[in-house]
Amino acid sequence: MVVSKSRYEEIRQKRLEENKKRMEELNLKKLVVDIRTTSPKTSPLAPEPLERPRRTYCYRRQDLLNRIYASDEVRGHAVDRAGKIQSALEADFPSFVKPMTQSHVTGGFWLGLPVQFCKDHLPSHDEYITLVDENGDASETKYLVEKTGLSAGWRGFTIDHKLVDGDALVFQLVSPREFKTRF
Numbered sequence: 001m002v003v004s005k006s007r008y009e010e011i012r013q014k015r016l017e018e019n020k021k022r023m024e025e026l027n028l029k030k031l032v033v034d035i036r037t038t039s040p041k042t043s044p045l046a047p048e049p050l051e052r053p054r055r056t057y058c059y060r061r062q063d064l065l066n067r068i069y070a071s072d073e074v075r076g077h078a079v080d081r082a083g084k085i086q087s088a089l090e091a092d093f094p095s096f097v098k099p100m101t102q103s104h105v106t107g108g109f110w111l112g113l114p115v116q117f118c119k120d121h122l123p124s125h126d127e128y129i130t131l132v133d134e135n136g137d138a139s140e141t142k143y144l145v146e147k148t149g150l151s152a153g154w155r156g157f158t159i160d161h162k163l164v165d166g167d168a169l170v171f172q173l174v175s176p177r178e179f180k181t182r183f
Contacts, residue, residue: 070166075099082168085182094121095172105163109155113171118148121173130178131157131171 023029070078082097089095096114098104104111113122122129122143129143129150139160141153161183163169170182 074166078168086170100167105158112149
C-alpha cells in the first residue's frame with residue numbers, strides 16, 4: 001500500500017499529538033523531576049565501573065561516501081614495491097604481502113590473512129597479536145582463528161597509518177604473536 005507524503009505527514013502529526021496527550025496523562029514530567037530530586041547521585045554500594053582506555057579516531061561514517069578506489073596500475077605498483085621489500089627480508093622469519101582493499105581500510109575494517117600461513121605459523125586459538133610498524137610503534141589486534149584474520153585493533157592501525165585502498169603491506173612474523181609491518 002502506497003501512502004502519499006501529505007497523508008503520511010497527517011498520520012504522523014496525529015500520532016505525535018496522541019503521544020503528547022498520553023505523556024501528559026501519565027504526568028511524566030513531574031515523575032522525572034521527582035526522581036532527580038529524591039534519588040542520590042551516587043550510591044555508596046554501587047561498584048565503580050571498570051575503565052578500559054579506548055582510542056578515539058576521527059573516522060566518521062560519512063567518510064565512506066568519499067572513498068577513492070585505486071586503479072589496477074596503482075595496486076600493481078604497490079604490490080611490486082612490497083614484493084621487493086619482502087625479498088630483502090631475512091628468510092628466517094616467514095612473511096607475506098597483503099594488498100589493501102576498501103573492506104580492509106574503511107567500513108568493515110577486517111583483514112583476512114592467508115589461510116595456509118595462519119595454519120603453519122599462528123596460534124591455534126584466538127589471541128592478541130602485536131603489529132609493529134617501521135618506527136617501532138606497536139598496535140594490538142585480535143587474531144581470530146576461525147576467521148583467519150585480524151579484527152579488534154585493526155581499525156585503529158589502519159587509521160593511525162592512513163592506509164588506503166591500493167596500499168600493500170608486508171607482514172613478517174618475528175615471534176608467535178608479533179608481526180613487523182612494512183609499507
